[in-house]
Amino acid sequence: MTMLGGERGEVLGQYRSAEACRGLVRSIERLADGLRTARFMEFCGGHTHAIMRHGLRGLLPPNIELLSGPGCPVCVTAQADVDRALAFARLEGVTVATFGDMVRVPGSGGSLQEARALGADVRVVYSPLDAVALARSLRSRQVVFLAVGFETTAPGVAAALLQARKEGLANFSVFSLLKATPPSMCAIAQAGEVRLDGVIGPGHVSTVIGAKAWEFLPRDYGIGCAVAGFEPTDILLGVLELLRMVRRREPAVANCYPRSVREGGNAIAQQLIAAAFQLVDVEWRGLGFIPASGLKLAPDLAEFDAEHRFALPKATGEQGAHTACRCGEVLRGVLEPPACPLFANACTPERPVGPCMVSSEGACAAYYELGAA
């Protein structure tokens, strides 16, 4: 049982105060006045969602552009990995457990949701520990947890793995599609496809890995980073900090989410990640193979690695990526969702062609469901 606090609403209200927002917007307008167009990427899909939900673009001066980035775990999952996830679901005697968004992502041959309709046992869980509990209650079946997520999700999966090992749960395993975020931001900065004047750093991820994980952005690429929370005032404060850096020509890392983020992050969560995973090169949708960006199970947990336990046909690369879907460009910040020819035509949340239209953190879904009026 989880207990939730009752005073959360009052706390939230403070970060959604109209007055505070107006004050921040006025400061932003003053700093932006006379500036050439400043382009900031919000790394995190949660930020894109919050920006759309609160209509923040409409409040910002026209010379400030916000681009959505690759921070949507379901979206950056490579097509070949989605197909492998589907292959697990089709194995005899296997129950696949995963987070909600993942069940709707289209693979080359349908989605997990469709596989479920055809008889596969696919369960939506809210926590990796729920998947462990599922394995406990389904002793006669193999439970494979599809772990999709970033450093925020990884500690929970690590805890589930360690728990399963402690209990000797032989019917539990993990197919890890977990990824580390800084390498992807590094890949985007390195490619230089889009000129960036700043990055709104992911608040939840940075709570785990620490604000200092983004120091490479100003140091190596001259791009400022403001780590921000997810309320309107948090995001506006992030934009304001980035503008200050642009004005002063002093890119740095600013922690605009100190109520959650520490310089060095959460040491316990980091230790859990280090205990359960090793960094490997993996493929990201839209970004290609990125060195040391995937969290694969550590060698001493290999027995709980679904890829180790089950023999699946070899993945054949981007076999499903032959549609006109431009999720890859959306994830790199090169294309705004409405500029994709499929957006709201062939591709809608009801019939998604690409993952960015599926996930609640996907940029296309945010633009579609929460688009400016």
Add this chain to the structure above:
Amino acid sequence: MAAGLIRLAHGSGGLLTQELVHSLFVRTLGDEELSRLLDAAVLDHSSALQAGSRLAMTTDAYVVDPLEFPGGDIGKLAVCGTVNDLAATAAQPLWMSAAWILEEGLEIERLRRLVFSMKEAAAEAGIRLVTGDTKVVPHGLAGGAYIGAAGVGIIPPGRDVGPHRIQPGDAILVNGTLGDHGMAIMLLREGISMDTPIESDCAPLNGLVEALFEVGISVHCLRDATRGGVGAVLCELALQSGLGMIVHEEALPVREAVAAACEILGLDPLFVANEGKMVAFLPASEAERALAVWRAHPYGRGAALIGEVAPGKPIVRLRTTIGSERQVRLPAGELLPRIC
């Protein structure tokens, strides 16, 4: 009947079926027409029908899991759902049917509680349960019990509500807090408990609707905001009426606990299910009076004016608390919590 479990034999049409029907359903529900056990209820409508009145008929299936939840159960839900659908057409509910699909293994005492709860809700709403049916399916097929219900009501002469009557400038009212039912069920299913427990708002709203007509409010349109919540109702009605709608975020009544739970699960209370919420469209000039009437009613204490109808594109726009604006669109598929 001795305490026990529902068995397949209870649905065989034999002695056990008879015993179940007589000693549980008929005895608990106690309706005179039902107790005659004819193939169809035979109803005298002479006192209800007047020149110019019309009949309204509705049907719905109830499959809620779990069967009992804070604030209600599937029996009460079936009555409230039926009554509220009728009330949304401005009908006065008169008669309803209930077909129970029982799962083998359901405790008979539990079934008795559900049927009793159905009777209580029907008595409160003033609707008669005049006919019914019972079937039993093998274990694992019906989540304990499903109910198929149908209801008939009479729309008094002169009442005409529906999307065709929505006018630009109409005020949009709701009778209380959003998302209580959906969130109560979701938290129960997921084993999440709150400092302040959330109860379903499951309630029959025919009295609430009648109260508007009694004081002569010219109601243009009513809609029972169940699945999909108030947000889905507004999106549907914008399309059906061909008019735009403006909703004020600040005015949306949401319980603190529901807001907190939605925040954590990544849901929007605007789209979370209700079982006791009516959305009403009426002339802006009558909005204050309508609000006062609702707030004086036990099921309307939290009533609020949440927006207005605007000419122009048939879309729903939300004015946020921070002064920005965005479009409200139907979410796709199941409501799923976010993953990170």
